[in-house]
Each structure stands twice: as structure tokens, then as C-alpha cells.
Amino acid sequence: MEFTEPALEYAEIWPLIVVFGVACLGILAEAFLPRGRRHVVQVALAAVGLLVALVGTVLVGTNLDEVADGEARGLIGGAGSVVVDGPTVFIWALVLVASLMGVALFAERRLEAGVSAFSGQAAALPGSDAERKAQGLDHTEVYPLLMFAVGGMLLFPASGDLLTMFVALEVLSLPLYLLTGLARRRRLLSQEAALKYFLLGAFSSGFFLYGMALVYGYAGSMDLGAIDAAVRNDAANSVMLQIGLGLLLVGLLFKVGAVPFQAWTPDVYQGAPTAVTAFMSAGTKIAAFGALLRLLYVGFGADRWTWQPVMWVVAILTMLVGVVLAVVQTDVKRMLAYSAVAHTGFLLTGVLGVQASGELAEGQVTSLQAVMFYLATYSFATIGAFAIVSLVRDSSGEATAFDRWAGLGKRSPLVAAAFAFFLLSMAGIPLTAGFVGKWAVFTVAMSAGAWPVVVVAIASSIFAVYFYVRHIRLMFFDVPEADAEVASVTAPSLLTSGTIAVGVLGTLVLGLVPGPLLQLAADAGQFIR
């Protein structure tokens, strides 16, 4: 048997290579640099690496060749395993922007009096002498971990076959499991969250793997294009296909936090260091939705009558469970976690709104365009909101209980106003980005005839408005009880305040002039099969 050397399309996939390369460099730096220098070097490496990758992504995006009569742009590279097309590039850019904001939050050291928010020595038992000794230490392994996670996030939506998708899934998940357990304060909560996330995540990966095997059994290939061809030719034994697809969906829906696989979300969001929560909530969601879209639209696009009803049910349940449980929360991070679940439902509403391009009018919004735009709006709001959560503190660190937030609007009007703005965007109030995003996903679902889902989505939005506005009321109009301890805002360095500013600006601009980004998402075209 002759061995042919695979040819890699370096010109298109180099942003991916940069991110992985910088992650490896980070490990070397961690091993060889003296402790005192590591923080600066690691932050610089990560930030520069991400920036270069972002610039690269933009360059790659502008130079993609048109294929399929201009309906799509890009190529299938890496011997069929990496697809660099318009949607890939768009999602890469989103992931990289979210990661840059994440790095800025990771590097914040002013809030904890000169050290980062990560545990000095994660292996030390909580309450032990070893932990006390490690208290002044700074954990810098988080940056290579972040870079690996980003690498996985970039590869995940670009995977051309199921095997690559699985590898990317693991590469993005494993660092996140670790990062979740690294909180400096509330160690036990953080470790518990990491363990839960790991166990459930490993379990769902197993489902994904089993699904892959069944689909391979059906189609005779891992390749998404080949699976699509098999589905179109209606090969025998479609039961195997359906079970396989179901199991694949379990793995992906777990990652996006859809009902009934949402149980990990509140615990992990609450237990993880807030900077990690911010990065993860945006990054994972972008990447996982990218992968979900590619799997469903490319691999199983011809079989959409099978999966669309499933998605109807999942979307409806996700929205309802998300908003109903969010209403009864008394902790900001948990409330935002359940709101993230609800947003997953709204995004799924967009996903199930797919129509063949022939069914759409000239210039009508496509589901891909809508979902990608929603991901952008959601990322800015969620990262900004968690960044603000990290500022609101009392004597024991971050104060996430609702009663601590009472009257914050009087003590720190600017921060409270920014938080209120993010909440309004998540609630989908007009003149914020969230509204335009919601409009887009609801519209594509309505066009595809999924009006029951849209009606449920609207009903959930009403619930959602209630808990968002209740929090605004808490901040601005409620007066804290006389002897209760209240949280105040700790002045952050430029890193966090800059991130919040970017979030506010993004939410505002996308709310007022969403045209250019929508056009960009439209120009990205379709997935390449």
C-alpha cells in the first residue's frame, strides 16, 4: 500500500495553527521561565497569538474563492477534515473576539488585591496548610489552557468529518473542565462544578462517539459530505441513521446547554471563576452552535424532516425550562446561567428555521445568517455581564446573592447602568443588539412555518423580561435593609473596564446599525458540502 502525504492548505488554516502553536509555546514558557516573569509573558503570548489569528482570519476570509455558483466560498482542506468556508471564518472571528475579551478578564489582577482570580495551587486541599502557602502564588497555566480551548473552538465548527469533530470537542472541553476548578475563592464549589462538568461532559462525549459509530455503519464514511450523499441516496437501514443522529445530537446539545442536557449549566457557571464563565459561556456556545449547524445542515440537511421535529421539541423545552427556572433564582450567576439556557432555546429556534435556498425570496434572511448574528449579539452581552459580576464584591469576594445588589444603582450608577443595558439586550428590548438578534431568529423560524415554536419563544420572552427587569428594579429602585451588608463595585484595571466597554459598544452598535454585520453574515454564504 502506497502512502500519500496529505497536503495541508496552510494559506487557509494558518490561524488555527497559530493558536495551537502559541498554546504549545505557553507550555514551554511555563516550564522554563522564572515564576515572576510568567504572568506578563503568558498574557502577552495569548493576546498576541489571538490577535494574529484574528487578523489571519480576516485575511483568509477576504481571499476565499467562490464555489457552487457563488452560493458559498472557501475550500475543504486537510484531506477532507477541515473546511474553511464563509461560515467557518465568521465563527472563527466571533470566537477570537470573545477569547480576546476572555484573556483580558483572565489577566485582571486588581480585584483580588494584586493576584489573579485563579487558585494559586489547584491541587492543594481546601483549608489545608498547602493551600495557605500557595495563597500568594499566581496561576499562569490558565493561559495555555485557554489557548488550547480556543484551538478546539476554532476546529469544532470547521470539522469536515465526524472524527475531527470529536477530537475538536475533546480539545475544547478538557481545558474548560480544568479551568472551571481553578477559582481562588469558594474552592469546594469550584471543584464540585469542575467534577460535575467533567463527568457529565465525558458521558455526553460517549454518546457522541456511539452516534458516530452508528452513522458510520449507515453511511460507510465519517465524512459529512459522504454522509450527506448516503442520506440523499436513501441507503438502507435508516433506523441506524436516526439513532446515530440522535446520539450525535445528545453530545452537541449537551455542549450548548439545551434541555434536557442543561443540568450542568447553573452549577458550572456559578462554580467557575467568573472570568472563565464569561469566556466559556460565549466561546463554547459560538463554537458548539457552529458545529451543530454544520452537522445538521451539511451532514443531515437532506434529512431535515427527521430532525426538525426533534429540534422543535428541544427548542420549546429549552426556552421554557430556561426562563421558568431563571425566575426563581436568587443568585446572579445562576440567573445568568439559566438565561443562557433560554438563549440556547432562542438560537435553536433559528437553527430549525432552515429552508432550501430556492424557498427564500431574494435578500431574505437565512437561518445561518440569523443564528450567526444572534451569537455575536449574545457574546457581547454575556461577556460584559459576567465581567460586571466580577466587579461587584463584598468582604468575602464576589457578591452574587441578589440582596447584595439592592440599591447598586445609587452607589455605582455607571456600572449598574451598564449591567442594566446588558440585561435589556438579553431581554431583547429594541435599540439593543439582542432585539435584532431575536427578530432574526424568530423570523427565520416563522418563514419555515414553525409558528408554534415562535409563539412559545414570544411567551418565554415575556417571562424572561420579568426576571431581567426585576433585577434592574433591584439595582435602581430597591433600598437595602438597614443592617444588611451590601456589595460595592471594586475599581478594576483597564483590562476589565475595557472589556465591559467593548461589550457595551458592541451591544449598542449592533442594536443601532446591525446592517453591516448582517451583510457580512449573508456574504459568508452557505456551508460547503
Added chain:
Amino acid sequence: MDDFPILSVLVALPLVGALVVPFLKGALAKQAGIGVSVATLALAVVVAAQYELDGGMQLTETYDWIPAFGVHFALGVDGLGLLMVLLTALLVPVVLLASWRETETAVDGNEQGSPTAFVAWTLALESLSLAVFLATDVFLFYLVFEATLIPAYFLIGGFGRVGRSAAALKFLMFQLAGGLILLIGVIGLYVVSAQAGSPSYLLSDLMALDIETEAGRWLFVTFFIAFAIKAPLFPVHTWLADTTGKATPGTSVLLVCVLDKIGTFGMLRFCLGIFPEASQWATPLVIVLALVSIVYGAFVAIGQDDVMRLIGLTSLSHFGFIVLGIFVFSTQGGTGSILYMVNHGLGTAALFLVAGYLVSRRGTASIRELGGQEKVTPVLAGLLLVAGLATLGLPGLSPFISEFLVIIAAFQYAWYVGAVAVTGIVLAAIYVLWMYQRTMTGPTADVVTRDQDLGVREIAAVAPLVAALVFFGFYPIPLMDAADPYVGDLLSHVGITDDPPEVTAPAAAETAEEGEY
């Protein structure tokens, strides 16, 4: 001068004011607020001067905004829009002047928000409301329609009596629920217009659209529910009295006299404009709801002990009249409704503000505890009486004319509809006069002293309203000139011509008589 985007400037001016005012302190902020709102009023008058009375959309501006959604930044003014713009522009300076001290005094020992915030939110509300009345793109309309709720929420939640933050939440929940139902309709319109070829939200494109009957009816329902909550109409009115009971009088004026008009404005422009068939299909139910609102609103108002709640509930009755006039589909009804919208704005604003003066003097809004004001504060009592008489439709004051037109139209539609509507007038006399009797006449309480009569600022704030009430009571022609062409266009779009006067004489006699002429 022709290309000058005067409507955009009209919308932008108060918005700029709202952004600048937070950087000013104390009295300067209030002065700046009044300055900006008076300038806006002047600009609105210029718009009115440029408006030609032959109807249609005028001074239009259209810019592409979100091409992917077929959304335009499109403004234009027609007869209806012009009257609403003038009403809004007049009421805002009045409210700011009347609320000059509102934010300084704690009510019920309850701390108030800063006066700067009050001015800024009021100006923001004005800008968004003007945009609502000028928007000729449904998406733009929806955006500003929803966005008005944010300043309104902060105005209710930040200023007023104890329990206001709960009232603000209730207000917002009701309004946003309506708004989200409307969102279904707005999205549906996009789908319908995309199926027809190219997605566009321009009002003119949508009006030309041939919407399938069933789809049209569903979309109509979403629009109507949203506007019924806004107006409000029975049975979705419950937020109204809670809100006006807790908010400051100034805020109540902005809510009831400006924001609520968006409800009936929307029914005219969007329900009738885009869904003429469905509007006629829904008429029987809408008329029943309107009649229930008229009678029920009046009865509930009679039973109130809180002055501010009472005035809020009178509006329920009045909005019943407006909706009734819109949905009987005749020239008298349509013109009457539009006039009613203006006159209700003037009369109810005066009533709210004067009652607010009274409440702030006595520290209570409970009618039972008030009384005997007449002898010691005659100016206050007199103004309350004038505003009250306007509300109950006394001839010589402008609301009479509009109420009269609506009732004529109701009788033309069906005698029993007219008969029920007429009871509204009787009940209005009860709630206004009884309220006046219990608050102003009777033994004077010791706490009331002669120096508590209205000051110059307070009188100056209400004077324009009273002047307008009297002026349009005797000379309503300017209002009719603006409303009539609009109503004519609308009814011909809906496909209705007024019935010719019925001749009851036998046919033979008729021809014989004709010969004699």
C-alpha cells in the same frame, strides 16, 4: 429648504437634550429641559406650517437602514401624525413646568430620584414618542414603540408615591407582553412581504400588499391586542390605575395623554391601514369591548377613593369612545376619534396636573380626606372645575365636539350602540362632579390655609391647556382640517363610503317631491 430633514431634526432635538441634561446640575438642568422642549414645540409648529391640508404623507424622508430586513429609516407626517406631534410637543414643556418642584419634595417620606433624571427621561420619552408618530416603516415604528417603555419605566419607578417600583414593573410587564405579541405580527408581515417577492417594511409597500384573508386576520389580531393593551381597552386595562395612582402627575400625563395615544394611533394607521378586511371582520367584537370599556371604566372611576386612580380610570372610558369612533367606520366617527385623541390629551392633562397640585398640598390623594378647598383656594378649585367639565364633555369646551361626533357615528352604526355609549356621558357627569363636590366643597379642614392657592408657575403650566380647551371648544375647524382628509383617505382605502342619508318616505312620494324642486 425642501431637502432639509426637518422631521429627523424634530426627533433628534429632544434626544440630544436628553443626552446633554444629565451633565447639568439642579435648576440648570430643568431650565435646559424646558428650553429644549419649547424649541421642539417651535419646530413642531414649523412642521405644521409646512404641512399642506390636502392629506397624504408629507415631508417624507426615507433612508435604507437594515437592508437585510427590508428596514428603512422612514419618517413622514399626515393629518393624524401632525396632531399627535403637536399634542406631544405641547404637553412636554407643560409637564416639565408643572413638575418643577415635584422631585424636590419627598412624598409619603419617600425619597425621589434626581430632578436631572426626571428631565432627561422625559425628553427621551418625547423624542421616542415623536418618532412613533412619524415612523412610516413598521419595523422602525416597532423599535421606538417598544423603546418608549424604557424611559416610561424609569419615570414611574423613580418618581412618585410608595409602591411605585411595583407599579412600574406591572406597567412594563403589561406593555412588553403587548409588544412581544405585536412582534409576532411584525415578523409575520416580513414573511408575508417576502413571499410576495421582496421583503420590505415600508408602510406604503405593506398597504399595497394583497394579504391572504386568514393570514391577514391573524396578523390583525396581534396588532390589535398590542394596541388594546396600550390604549388601554377592557379587559387589559388593569395596569392603568395602578400606574397613575403611584406615578407623579407629570408622568401620568406623559403616559395617558401621549403614550396611550399610540394605541389608538396604531389602530388607525396599522390595523385599518394594513389590514382593512380584517378590521371590518373584527368590528363587532371590538365595538363590544369599546362599549364595555366606556361603561365599566366610568363605574370603576365612580367607585375610586384615590383622585389619581380616578382620573386614570376615566381615561379607560374615554379610550372606549375613541376606539368606538374608529371602528364604526364613518367620517364622523373617524374625525371624532382623532379630535377626541387631541382633546382627551388636553383635558386629562389639565385634570391630572391640577389634581396633582391638590394632592401635593394636602399630602394625600384620598378623596375622603380632602374637602373644603373651594373657599380658601379658589383658583385651584376653578381650574379643577374647568378641567373636570372638559372631561365630562360640557358644550363650549373642546371634548364636547369630539364626543358628540363619536356618538352620532355610533347611532348611525346601530341605535343600541349609540344608546350604550350615551350612558358614558351621564356617568362622566357623576364621577367628575361628585369628585369635585367631595374634594372642594364642604367644611374646610384646619390644615388648609389661604396661602396654599396656586402660584404663578403652576397656573402658567396649566394655562395653555385651558386656553386650548376653550379655543377648540368654540373653533374646532383647525383640528378638523387636519383630520378630515386623513379620515377620507383611510376610509376609501378600507373601501367604505358613508351611507347616503336615508329617506324614509315611500318611493312614489319621493319622486313626486323631487319634481317640485
